[in-house]
Amino acid sequence: MALLAVxxxxxxxxxxxKNGVLRFPSGISEATKQDHPQYIKGDLEIEVDGKxxxxxxxxxxxxxxxxxxxxxxxxxxxxxxxQVLASVIYSGLVGDRIDLGVLVPVDRFNKEERKKIKExxxxxxxITYSLVEESKQVPTLKTAIINIQDKIFFVPEGASAYWSDPxxxxxxxxxxxxxxxxxxxxxxxxxxAVYINTKSSTVWYGWENVKYSxxxxxxxxxxxxxxxxxxxxxxxxxxxxDEAKKLNWSERIKTxxxxxxxxxxxxYIEQAFPRAYIPxxxxxxxxxxxxxxxxxxxxxx
Amino acid sequence: xxxxYQRNKVVTFNVNSPVEKFMLDHADNMKKTxxxxxxLMKQLYLTYLVGIGNSxxxxxxxxxxxxxxxVIEPAKNEVKPKxxxxxxxxxxxx
Numbered sequence: 499m500a501l502l503a504v505x506x507x508x509x510x511x512x513x514x515x516k517n518g519v520l521r522f523p524s525g526i527s528e529a530t531k532q533d534h535p536q537y538i539k540g541d542l543e544i545e546v547d548g549k550x551x552x553x554x555x556x557x558x559x560x561x562x563x564x565x566x567x568x569x570x571x572x573x574x575x576x577x578x579x580x581q582v583l584a585s586v587i588y589s590g591l592v593g594d595r596i597d598l599g600v601l602v603p604v605d606r607f608n609k610e611e612r613k614k615i616k617e618x619x620x621x622x623x624x625i626t627y628s629l630v631e632e633s634k635q636v637p638t639l640k641t642a643i644i645n646i647q648d649k650i651f652f653v654p655e656g657a658s659a660y661w662s663d664p665x666x667x668x669x670x671x672x673x674x675x676x677x678x679x680x681x682x683x684x685x686x687x688x689x690x691a692v693y694i695n696t697k698s699s700t701v702w703y704g705w706e707n708v709k710y711s712x713x714x715x716x717x718x719x720x721x722x723x724x725x726x727x728x729x730x731x732x733x734x735x736x737x738x739x740d741e742a743k744k745l746n747w748s749e750r751i752k753t754x755x756x757x758x759x760x761x762x763x764x765x766y767i768e769q770a771f772p773r774a775y776i777p778x779x780x781x782x783x784x785x786x787x788x789x790x791x792x793x794x795x796x797x798x799x
Numbered sequence: 800x801x802x803x804y805q806r807n808k809v810v811t812f813n814v815n816s817p818v819e820k821f822m823l824d825h826a827d828n829m830k831k832t833x834x835x836x837x838x839l840m841k842q843l844y845l846t847y848l849v850g851i852g853n854s855x856x857x858x859x860x861x862x863x864x865x866x867x868x869x870v871i872e873p874a875k876n877e878v879k880p881k882x883x884x885x886x887x888x889x890x891x892x893x
Contacts, residue, residue: 657887666879666882691885693885794883
């Protein structure tokens with residue numbers, strides 16, 4: 499048995515297992531014939547339900563039919579299945595029975611959504627795959643059965659991040675993603691952190707959205723100037739603060755800032771919430787917290 | 800008086816004087832708490848030399864090294880208290 503925590507975001511998939519934390523791009527692409535295969539470490543070709551997909555950096559290099567999970571009505575998209583199976587392979591857990599943990603936005607943390615995801619992911623999945631483990635080495639084609647336990651562990655995004663750095667006082671948590679901002683509140687009583695649903699929600703607007711609405715749609719983050727980054731971060735933080743005010747968040751309460759853009763939005767968040775801080779692993783907080791919670795509940799650690 | 804104080808002829812105490820007896824007892828108490836009485840004496844002497852305009856080379860460093868003992872706060876406990884609870888779902892089967 500092996501625990502596997504997967505945070506399948508819009509931009510990247512973050513994974514934690516007993517073998518550590520890893521990330522790979524969220525976008526997948528139908529695999530086609532390559533005229534000049536380069537065999538770069540991490541390139542993965544995987545056949546799931548009769549369809550061949552590329553996963554990893556190869557998608558940006560070679561893929562011409564990019565597929566992403568649009569997080570429409572449900573996160574239970576076939577793309578999620580490929581991402582989870584790829585996570586098992588990248589984590590070196592092929593052959594183990596997998597206890598899987600996944601995240602859903604706060605507003606989607608309901609039975610219907612969990613059921614859809616469970617139906618998509620649980621059970622035995624017969625796949626073939628080839629993973630480039632060392633650059634320039636031609637990978638071997640392998641067949642495997644990936645066995646995901648029927649019981650799947652779910653935590654809302656943001657609430658999971660809180661568990662990467664739980665506090666012995668009331669805490670408000672911002673979790674900034676590419677398509678969403680999750681806001682979560684926990685009240686602390688004795689040794690227990692109690693999730694407060696009325697002070698938690700999802701804003702369906704994230705870093706990608708603020709870029710799109712500011713005409714930076716096709717500008718990679720690394721090519722943004724500092725000033726452009728600050729302008730976008732300010733707009734994103736404003737959305738989050740407006741939602742926090744609707745939820746009656748208090749400026750006196752300790753406030754966590756998670757997400758890949760935590761350092762960019764923090765100065766603006768701090769103005770509204772002076773007790774704001776960035777935890778140690780703001781980018782991987784969700785998947786680290788999910789794994790910790792799974793250890794506690796499933797393994798009684 | 801201990802042998803150490805007799806051999807070290809820099810400072811002697813007259814145990815018949817209530818004030819000097821108090822100073823000797825206090826010096827012994829300092830030793831018990833790992834504070835250096837001789838370090839304090841040397842610092843006072845150097846301060847005196849500096850005060851009369853006769854500071855030896857390196858005296859500033861010496862004074863810093865032998866500054867009076869500070870109260871050191873106990874190290875904070877890095878092991879975080881356990882927090883339980885939260886919201887999660889593991890098995891929705893009815």
